[in-house]
Amino acid sequence: MCLQGDEADSKEKYDKEKLLALETSTSTSESKLIQNRLLQKLWWSDENLAYLLEDGLQSKGLSHPEENIQSHDEGWGSCIVQSLEEIKMHKPKEFNFSGIRTERSHGMWMVIKEEQQETHMRTSPFSVAEVGGDEERGVRSGLLGDEKKGCFKWTEMDESDGCFMVCNKETPKETDSKQIFGCELSSMSADNLDSTQSPSPFSLLLSTSPLPKSQEFIYDNPLLPPLLPERAAFLSWPPNVLSSVQLCCQTCGFPSVSCGLTELPPCLYFLSDSGKNTACGSACLPECLVDHKYEKRQQAFKMSSGKTILVTGGAGYIGSHSVIELIDAGYDIVVIDNLVNASMESVRRVEKIVGKQIPSYNVDLLNKPALEEIFKKHKISAVIHFAGLKAVGESCELPLLYYKTNVGGTTNLLEVMEANGVFNLVFSSSATVYGTPQFLPLTEDHPVGSCTNPYGKSKYMIEQILQDISSSNKKWNIVILRYFNPVGSHKSGTIGEDPQGIPNNLMPYIAQVAVGRREFLSVYGSDYDTPDGTAGVRDYIHVVDLAQGHVAAVRKLDEQCGLKIYNLGTGQGYSVLDMVKAFEKASGKKIAYKLVDRRPGDVASCFSDPALAAKELGWTAKKGLDEMCEDLWRWQSQNPQGFKTVKN
Numbered sequence: 001m002c003l004q005g006d007e008a009d010s011k012e013k014y015d016k017e018k019l020l021a022l023e024t025s026t027s028t029s030e031s032k033l034i035q036n037r038l039l040q041k042l043w044w045s046d047e048n049l050a051y052l053l054e055d056g057l058q059s060k061g062l063s064h065p066e067e068n069i070q071s072h073d074e075g076w077g078s079c080i081v082q083s084l085e086e087i088k089m090h091k092p093k094e095f096n097f098s099g100i101r102t103e104r105s106h107g108m109w110m111v112i113k114e115e116q117q118e119t120h121m122r123t124s125p126f127s128v129a130e131v132g133g134d135e136e137r138g139v140r141s142g143l144l145g146d147e148k149k150g151c152f153k154w155t156e157m158d159e160s161d162g163c164f165m166v167c168n169k170e171t172p173k174e175t176d177s178k179q180i181f182g183c184e185l186s187s188m189s190a191d192n193l194d195s196t197q198s199p200s201p202f203s204l205l206l207s208t209s210p211l212p213k214s215q216e217f218i219y220d221n222p223l224l225p226p227l228l229p230e231r232a233a234f235l236s237w238p239p240n241v242l243s244s245v246q247l248c249c250q251t252c253g254f255p256s257v258s259c260g261l262t263e264l265p266p267c268l269y270f271l272s273d274s275g276k277n278t279a280c281g282s283a284c285l286p287e288c289l290v291d292h293k294y295e296k297r298q299q300a301f302k303m304s305s306g307k308t309i310l311v312t313g314g315a316g317y318i319g320s321h322s323v324i325e326l327i328d329a330g331y332d333i334v335v336i337d338n339l340v341n342a343s344m345e346s347v348r349r350v351e352k353i354v355g356k357q358i359p360s361y362n363v364d365l366l367n368k369p370a371l372e373e374i375f376k377k378h379k380i381s382a383v384i385h386f387a388g389l390k391a392v393g394e395s396c397e398l399p400l401l402y403y404k405t406n407v408g409g410t411t412n413l414l415e416v417m418e419a420n421g422v423f424n425l426v427f428s429s430s431a432t433v434y435g436t437p438q439f440l441p442l443t444e445d446h447p448v449g450s451c452t453n454p455y456g457k458s459k460y461m462i463e464q465i466l467q468d469i470s471s472s473n474k475k476w477n478i479v480i481l482r483y484f485n486p487v488g489s490h491k492s493g494t495i496g497e498d499p500q501g502i503p504n505n506l507m508p509y510i511a512q513v514a515v516g517r518r519e520f521l522s523v524y525g526s527d528y529d530t531p532d533g534t535a536g537v538r539d540y541i542h543v544v545d546l547a548q549g550h551v552a553a554v555r556k557l558d559e560q561c562g563l564k565i566y567n568l569g570t571g572q573g574y575s576v577l578d579m580v581k582a583f584e585k586a587s588g589k590k591i592a593y594k595l596v597d598r599r600p601g602d603v604a605s606c607f608s609d610p611a612l613a614a615k616e617l618g619w620t621a622k623k624g625l626d627e628m629c630e631d632l633w634r635w636q637s638q639n640p641q642g643f644k645t646v647k648n
């Protein structure tokens with residue numbers, strides 16, 4: 001029996017017949033299996049009819065029901081083979097063939113070994129992408145196959161609908177869809193499959209029930225390494241019908257095509273308002289989505305330095321990014337944060353990124369007993385001290401709050417450290433301590449202290465305190481890092497800068513204009529002595545580069561370094577309008593701006609000489625302006641309201 005796409009054959013009627021056929025099947029166990037599979041398959045919502053195409057899903061060896069292929073002129077099938085190793089171990093005819101056609105214009109077929117379907121759902125040597133006649137996308141598909149993976153060929157299946165097939169290199173190039181299909185089937189067990197080939201870059205995740213409109217997909221398979229979150233995309237498929245979800249690789253250029261296979265085992269969950277919901281099926285973890293850093297991270301866990309670093313302000317922007325890099329470098333981390341300007345959600349998201357729980361406490365540095373508790377509970381080797389207030393304008397209105405929080409908090413911390421025999425500290429200072437530059441680029445020996453606001457002065461005062469304790473007790477190892485202008489976010493787009501209220505700094509403001517939270521950017525001053533007249537030739541540095549600078553600084557402490565001071569910048573200056581343009585390019589959004597008066601206290605230009613950090617820490621910033629803007633945009637567009645964003 002062959003079911004056509006003709007609606008005359010209702011799904012229900014067909015199901016009935018199918019089940020009847022199964023009941024009379026000779027093999028009870030096979031019948032059971034097939035019934036189970038039928039139940040699994042018949043999940044499609046009404047608008048997305050699925051038809052089982054082959055008689056009773058009985059084993060037919062590899063003989064494909066060609067009449068079905070031919071009859072499906074509006075769509076076509078992809079033959080997907082799972083588990084290369086298994087395929088090699090079995091003769092083709094031991095495979096049962098089952099095909100499902102998922103909807104009129106997008107067909108999907110599957111070939112799997114019935115008895116072991118679950119274990120087969122790991123890697124897919126084949127998958128098929130349909131590009132719906134869009135030549136450009138087709139070309140991109142082709143690039144993926146040949147150039148990126150090197151082991152796939154893309155073959156145009158049908159000029160009229162512009163379908164492309166990914167298959168093994170050995171598969172004949174020029175042939176029609178029927179032949180390709182046949183060939184692919186016969187290559188299931190064929191020796192021409194190269195066992196080193198990469199799995200498919202795609203997989204299709206089919207829900208066992210219609211997915212809710214609001215959802216957050218969570219890939220969560222303990223058997224497989226984590227996804228590269230920045231690459232993975234979950235798309236509903238077929239488009240606009242939320243009954244299946246496609247996991248695909250954005251980097252490979254596949255934001256919108258359907259492809260791949262399949263079903264169980266469950267490893268994808270989706271969240272709805274009611275919490276974690278039923279599992280979706282998943283086929284394989286595409287190679288290009290595997291987070292290989294994970295293996296390194298596992299390695300790092302194994303070769304853990306055994307050192308625990310206390311990160312104050314670890315829920316904040318720079319702190320959270322640094323925690324990731326430190327964990328990657330093999331350190332154990334304890335986070336404390338008073339959450340005045342941060343949220344524990346960022347720590348939860350960092351935990352997801354690193355695949356590890358991080359002890360984290362809502363503790364204020366002014367609460368000395370609580371701080372002492374932390375030092376009792378954890379064997380701290382070093383402290384990275386980010387915590388503090390940082391809004392320049394606010395510091396002018398509330399100077400005492402700034403001195404108490406920043407300076408008082410730091411002295412508390414230093415006392416507790418000393419009392420517990422911890423003499424290793426990395427301090428988060430700022431280029432603001434240089435005040436108005438007397439020369440550029442700024443080197444570490446540039447005069448400091450001429451800061452015009454309490455925030456800047458508090459940083460300067462802390463630097464002075466650190467100099468003094470270092471002179472008083474040689475046990476102290478202190479690295480002071482003077483940051484230039486950190487921007488960007490982690491590649492995943494799941495953590496980033498989340499200013500409360502109206503952003504003071506340029507880039508968060510621009511990002512909020514792009515996302516529609518602010519109407520326009522006020523460019524403060526257009527009469528400066530800079531190439532485009534705008535102020536703010538600044539040294540923007542990617543926050544991940546900055547975070548890596550902290551790893552280098554922690555390593556420096558091991559050298560019993562005494563007190564050291566380093567600039568963390570790129571050495572490259574960009575104006576406000578440079579930044580506007582770069583962000584427009586990265587986001588594809590127009591940034592409305594108005595030229596307004598100067599902002600009091602702004603200097604025209606400020607950029608670093610980062611040579612000392614390169615020489616003594618072995619650290620340099622690597623990421624350029626485009627990457628900073630792209631990463632910032634990923635964070636902002638995925639989280640328009642920052643960590644408060646509710647996923648729809």
Ligand SMILES: CC(=O)N[C@H]1[C@@H](OP(=O)(O)OP(=O)(O)OC[C@H]2O[C@@H](n3ccc(=O)[nH]c3=O)[C@H](O)[C@@H]2O)O[C@H](CO)[C@H](O)[C@@H]1O
Pocket residue numbers: 390392393430432456484485486504505506507509521522523524525535536537538576599601602603
């Ligand atoms: C005076 C001041 O606040 N200094 C702080 C600010 O330095 P910066 O002034 O270097 O950073 P910023 O991001 O506030 O401003 C960068 C440039 O953009 C300009 N701009 C900024 C915002 C805006 O809405 N429109 C606009 O034109 C601003 O005039 C400046 O020329 O941030 C640094 C961290 O990143 C330090 O914390 C500095 O202490």
